[in-house]
Amino acid sequence: MRYISTRGRVEAKGFIDTVLMGLADDGGLMVPEQIPQVPVATLEQWATLSYRELLLEVFALYINDEIPREDLEQLVERSYASFRHPEVTPVKKINESLSILELFHGPTFAFKDVALQFMGEFYSYVSKKQNEIIHILGATSGDTGAAAIQGVRGKEGIKICILHPHQKVSKVQELQMTTVDDENVLNLSVKGNFDDCQKVIKDLFADLDFKGKHHLRAINSINFVRILAQTVYYFYAYFRAQESAGTKKINVSVPSGNFGNIFSGFLAKKMGLPIHKLIIATNENNILERFVKTGDYKPGDFKSTYSPSMDIQVASNFERYLYYFVGEDAAKVSEYMNNLKTEGRIVISAEDLQRVQQDFEALGASNEQCLELIQKYKAEYDYLLDPHTACGIAAYEAHNGADEVCVTFATAHPAKFDEAIRLVDIKQQFPAEIEQLFSKPQHQQVVEHDEAEIVRQLEAFYA
Numbered sequence: 001m002r003y004i005s006t007r008g009r010v011e012a013k014g015f016i017d018t019v020l021m022g023l024a025d026d027g028g029l030m031v032p033e034q035i036p037q038v039p040v041a042t043l044e045q046w047a048t049l050s051y052r053e054l055l056l057e058v059f060a061l062y063i064n065d066e067i068p069r070e071d072l073e074q075l076v077e078r079s080y081a082s083f084r085h086p087e088v089t090p091v092k093k094i095n096e097s098l099s100i101l102e103l104f105h106g107p108t109f110a111f112k113d114v115a116l117q118f119m120g121e122f123y124s125y126v127s128k129k130q131n132e133i134i135h136i137l138g139a140t141s142g143d144t145g146a147a148a149i150q151g152v153r154g155k156e157g158i159k160i161c162i163l164h165p166h167q168k169v170s171k172v173q174e175l176q177m178t179t180v181d182d183e184n185v186l187n188l189s190v191k192g193n194f195d196d197c198q199k200v201i202k203d204l205f206a207d208l209d210f211k212g213k214h215h216l217r218a219i220n221s222i223n224f225v226r227i228l229a230q231t232v233y234y235f236y237a238y239f240r241a242q243e244s245a246g247t248k249k250i251n252v253s254v255p256s257g258n259f260g261n262i263f264s265g266f267l268a269k270k271m272g273l274p275i276h277k278l279i280i281a282t283n284e285n286n287i288l289e290r291f292v293k294t295g296d297y298k299p300g301d302f303k304s305t306y307s308p309s310m311d312i313q314v315a316s317n318f319e320r321y322l323y324y325f326v327g328e329d330a331a332k333v334s335e336y337m338n339n340l341k342t343e344g345r346i347v348i349s350a351e352d353l354q355r356v357q358q359d360f361e362a363l364g365a366s367n368e369q370c371l372e373l374i375q376k377y378k379a380e381y382d383y384l385l386d387p388h389t390a391c392g393i394a395a396y397e398a399h400n401g402a403d404e405v406c407v408t409f410a411t412a413h414p415a416k417f418d419e420a421i422r423l424v425d426i427k428q429q430f431p432a433e434i435e436q437l438f439s440k441p442q443h444q445q446v447v448e449h450d451e452a453e454i455v456r457q458l459e460a461f462y463a
Ligand SMILES: Cc1ncc(COP(=O)(O)O)c(C=O)c1O
Pocket: 110, 111, 141, 142, 143, 144, 221, 255, 256, 257, 258, 259, 260, 261, 262, 309, 310, 388, 411, 412
């Protein structure tokens, strides 16, 4: 398998080089040259595999022989040894039409651990095997940063710098990132929002001299390996839902911001997994909902909500979807992305919108809906939703049809977002791993939203 850029101006690469490249050198995102197809007979065989076995099968379709099978098995073992649940991502049945895929059993209690524990091991492997310098640079609205730091803290040959928006992440997210005292970790708390942080890192990755000089590597979902690792749990969730769905169609409802998680579902669907609808759940930052309903992709005003990890206007992975939407025409993607830059929007025709709506439904939940659902599910099912998952439930309730079942993704543990949980007078007990963070000293540099200042910090750190 070779990988190419959505903008068509990068020579095809193998898997390891694609991961090391992160953002494509022409500013696009890397995608596989062809999406591997999984026949129905293979899906039937995969249906009983464990999470780890499934991962090996999915990855085998994408990495050729660049990582020997035994090495991959060890990477997988090490990656998921830190998970607190033997199934890695268990599925809980809530009622006849709803199950919840719990993606928060990793070390930092959010879905990001699933891909980033693997990525930490992968970078460590490549650093040792190929003597590569790994200087990670990432942006976070709270969860990616915590998971990435946890995945590589103290690892030889690796340094990591994470930009997070100052005072716009939850207290637990901030503590998870900033109480780490390993010397290979730098936290920059940027006076701006997540979109500002993401733009800075995209600019720096697009500056090929800077990227090359400092050996910059990406951990955000601009990196294709993140997408691939997230694809595995779509298969796992589908197979669990299938066990009791009978003849009903299976939907997934996915709390979304940067469009990485749901794009992994789109990829799984394109590989042949017969998911019926991909339901995009956002909060009041509802650019994705507006696109699915009207065909107008236009960043709006940034809003701070109770689900801060999804406070995102510019959804990074939307470009990967566009690539498939326009029939893998890189010139057309470049034109659309240029429109976004110069005119501030991408508009598609009513006819094309119907194609979008064949795959996707969408809902942007309000802050009030989010709190109501946290209360309702606690009262009716004794299940405590985190506010992001509550947005997923709102979208499931709005869009799941009578002959359909839905797996809603629980993307974070409620303990990470106690600010919202307290508003509905629910007192939760923190897991010990989170409780102990409150007594630790924090390490972070607060910086202006100023690229030159951030560059100075990075040059000193990576030297
Ligand atoms: C808890 C949580 N839910 C949902 C999302 C949205 O996922 P994505 O950015 O992949 O769309 C994020 C952040 O990305 C998150 O941290």
